[in-house]
Amino acid sequence: MPNPALETLMLAFTGELNLPTPPRTLFLGAEPHDTLRDWPNLLGWQPHKPLAHAWETSGFHRTDAPSGTWPAILQLPGKSRDEVLAGFANAWEMLEPGGSLIASMSNTAGAARFEKDLSKAVGGVTSIQKHKCRAFIAVKNHDAPASLPADWKSGGERKPVPNTAFIVEAGIFSTGRIDPGSQLLADHLPASLHGLVADLGAGWGFLSDALTRRCPGIRRIDLFEADARALECAKLNLAHSSTDCRFHWHDVTRGLTDRYDAIVMNPPFHTGQATDIDLGRAFLKTAAASLKPGGQLWLVANRQLPYEAVLETSGLSWRNLANDGTYKLLRAQSPHSSR
Ligand SMILES: C[S@@+](CC[C@H](N)C(=O)[O-])C[C@H]1O[C@@H](n2cnc3c(N)ncnc32)[C@H](O)[C@@H]1O
Structure with a gap:
């Protein structure tokens, strides 16, 4: 049903x-x-x-x-x-x-x-x-x-995440605090990321905000998010940024039209209340298909989620860069020659 x-x-x-x-x-x-x-x-x-x-x-x-x-x-x-x-x-x-x-x-x-x-x-x-x-x-x-x-x-009106200036709305991802997995990823983002960057499942814009502050060589960030309410909050949260940010109300599992020098994400693994690992896998496949040759994918996920196999079958090389008790941080790269 x-x-x-x-x-x-x-x-x-x-x-x-x-x-x-x-x-x-x-x-x-x-x-x-x-x-x-x-x-x-x-x-x-x-x-x-x-x-x-x-x-x-x-x-x-x-x-x-x-x-x-x-x-x-x-x-x-x-x-x-x-x-x-x-x-x-x-x-x-x-x-x-x-x-x-x-x-x-x-x-x-x-x-x-x-x-x-x-x-x-x-x-x-x-x-x-x-x-x-x-x-x-x-x-x-x-x-x-x-x-x-x-x-x-x-209770349904927009308000800040406690102790931050980020604006959120009830019902979207991570309204009560910065997600610790996303924080782990933000803490490890290298300043060298540059060019055209995509944030898949961008939520209210936390990772894109980190990119705009950390990486001066980024020319444009495309934020893709399925929840229109989260995307509206992301627009507010990135309004101050001088980086060119574009906001797309988009289902990431349907693929992207552009190709990117780097992609960041904390992929969803829930549909409604149920765990849905296939949704996360679909995000990885979209990312792998949307990287330029040599492009980098930076992703954080719960440690038990079996995403490495998808990276390998998608032709990406990968490394585990960090772990805490709950999350793992993976960096993957597409081959330098055109596929
Ligand atoms: C784990 S959250 C990460 C949010 C944000 N990147 C962060 O780090 O705070 C995953 C996000 O993916 C979004 N999402 C779920 N399914 C999606 C889909 N099919 N296409 C695009 N975004 C989706 C959710 O609404 C949620 O905002």
Whole structure:
């Protein structure tokens, strides 16, 4: 089953509740589903590029910035606490009087706790439990509050990583601290990196920021990131830099068009909540295919992740330059002659 939370969400319309198809619907965290195919006036918001691509190629309409008011809002609310509660607060604000918010989450993402929070805030929800997920329906009745707790909404606003000037937003990678793996990589980046450089899975821009400060010979950095919210933060975090930085909302597994003198990355190894080593492997393959002859790949990863084999089958030579208790730092190089 591709996404059990989505299947459970759709049960509100196909299962025992059998809700009518709404006349207009906003879907936050939109993912395609056959049940939605004939819905009128359906608009989706989806910050993750691969899912946004799947939504659009399934023929649905997408917005980068949801607005207006709606009689129905569907929501797959993400996973961090601040992100989920801010998501509820923002959705609630966009509901018309009498409108319904229908959210769905997996039990492992804390569905029971979030359902309880929402139920308490709005005065009760109707719940469906299936596929190890919960879908819950909250109606904005005349006796329901016009808005949800102010700290829910403010928890989703951009703010600095504690003790730094870096701006982040709830739900993106590493909002509470600098990732120690990324720090290990930044600490070892040589000042000699130069030319055209790519940062794959750039997040809110930590590694690119280190490159701009450390490496005067860099002509341009291309940041590739799937999460549109992280990329917007990266733009803010690199606004001061005199290095030419370009920002690409892009699924790295689909390859790159340019070739690079150097590539840096701390590849993702999670899809949603599940460990997905293939995602990291796909990043390595894209990097190997995108280096100029003699180009260098600098990457950090959890020590147990078996990335060295991918480097070898991709024709790169590699060295392990550093380890700490959790991470390893690898430097790989493509052959000097053209492949
Ligand atoms: C481990 S984080 C590293 C972030 C940043 N480079 C840092 O060091 O703080 C991996 C990043 O890859 C992004 N990501 C996940 N899947 C992606 C994909 N298919 N294409 C591009 N970026 C992706 C995630 O959103 C996340 O920001």
